[in-house]
Amino acid sequence: MGLLNKQDNPFESSNIIITGADTLLNWARLSSLWMMGFGLACCAIEMMAASASHYDIGRFGVIPRPSPRQSDIMLISGTVTLKMATRTKLLYEQMPDPKYIISMGSCSNCGGPYWEHGYHVLKGVDRVIPVDVYVPGCPPRPEALLEGLIKVQEKVRKQSLAKTAV
Amino acid sequence: MTNTEIYDKLKAAFGEKIGEWHEQSGGEYMKRMSSYADITDTSYIRDVCLYLRDEAELEFDSLLLLSSVDNGDKTLSVTYHLESKSKKHFIALKVTVPIDNAIVPSITDVWSHANWQEREAWDMMGIKFLNHPDMRRILLDEDWVGHPLRKDYKHPEFYRGMKVPY
Numbered sequence: 342m343g344l345l346n347k348q349d350n351p352f353e354s355s356n357i358i359i360t361g362a363d364t365l366l367n368w369a370r371l372s373s374l375w376m377m378g379f380g381l382a383c384c385a386i387e388m389m390a391a392s393a394s395h396y397d398i399g400r401f402g403v404i405p406r407p408s409p410r411q412s413d414i415m416l417i418s419g420t421v422t423l424k425m426a427t428r429t430k431l432l433y434e435q436m437p438d439p440k441y442i443i444s445m446g447s448c449s450n451c452g453g454p455y456w457e458h459g460y461h462v463l464k465g466v467d468r469v470i471p472v473d474v475y476v477p478g479c480p481p482r483p484e485a486l487l488e489g490l491i492k493v494q495e496k497v498r499k500q501s502l503a504k505t506a507v
Numbered sequence: 508m509t510n511t512e513i514y515d516k517l518k519a520a521f522g523e524k525i526g527e528w529h530e531q532s533g534g535e536y537m538k539r540m541s542s543y544a545d546i547t548d549t550s551y552i553r554d555v556c557l558y559l560r561d562e563a564e565l566e567f568d569s570l571l572l573l574s575s576v577d578n579g580d581k582t583l584s585v586t587y588h589l590e591s592k593s594k595k596h597f598i599a600l601k602v603t604v605p606i607d608n609a610i611v612p613s614i615t616d617v618w619s620h621a622n623w624q625e626r627e628a629w630d631m632m633g634i635k636f637l638n639h640p641d642m643r644r645i646l647l648d649e650d651w652v653g654h655p656l657r658k659d660y661k662h663p664e665f666y667r668g669m670k671v672p673y
Binding site for chain 2: 423424426427451452456457460461463464468469
């Protein structure tokens with residue numbers, strides 16, 4: 342970042358920033374929340390719309406990654422079937438810490454329209470993996486998804502190396 | 508040919524094996540697509556299909572749809588919608604089997620795209636297809652218990668440790 346220049350005493354020049362370690366690390370992390378590139382149902386279409394140029398989720402530093410090993414955030418975008426739930430859990434466990442989950446849409450929040458007769462649907466992805474932010478809607482508009490992402494960023498901003506997360 | 512003409516031709520070829528013609532009300536399209544012929548002897552369905560495919564005048568080259576129904580009176584039905592792309596005519600056939608002995612001959616060797624549709628009928632409705640090359644579940648996992656689209660299906664309490672009801 343070029344915080345220090347090559348002069349003997351860097352404090353003599355103006356090219357210096359003083360900040361807290363937590364603030365710097367949190368700022369870096371919340372500005373590059375790479376997301377797992379996978380979609381489950383129709384919410385994934387809204388997720389794609391949010392990624393496209395009109396809403397441009399990339400300006401928040403969100404880049405879709407093809408591997409859970411490189412991801413910080415997982416968007417559960419759609420209906421989690423029981424068959425998919427085991428795979429979702431596996432993908433979650435493959436992600437390195439710290440990791441965040443956004444549950445997008447009614448289906449992954451609580452089962453959505455399948456809550457009563459959906460024999461194959463998990464009634465809420467929080468039965469399998471911990472969720473940080475729930476985005477309501479069926480499906481949520483891209484603005485709502487961006488709002489959810491900003492909530493995650495606020496959460497990251499409050500975290501600390503010394504203390505456990507608030 | 509109209510589908511009643513095709514039915515008459517079938518009746519002439521197979522006699523008693525072909526049951527009643529069920530003419531549906533409605534517009535021309537509804538009449539053409541949802542009127543159907545019963546096949547009284549289930550074991551003949553493959554022969555009837557072979558005849559429909561190979562007879563020069565009929566030339567049914569395509570199975571549009573293979574679907575299954577739980578009639579609610581301890582019987583299951585399989586409906587075959589057939590189309591001839593070259594002759595531009597349609598017919599629908601229906602076989603009915605008892606729920607505790609639901610076995611229907613496979614027509615995979617007549618039209619190979621019956622393969623997955625028969626697997627779906629097995630998965631959802633529990634109809635076994637005789638001489639099918641690969642009679643496995645297609646949508647649900649192999650360890651699933653029961654056939655969920657049957658009217659007497661009971662939702663499981665747990666599946667692989669995940670709670671299923673809301």
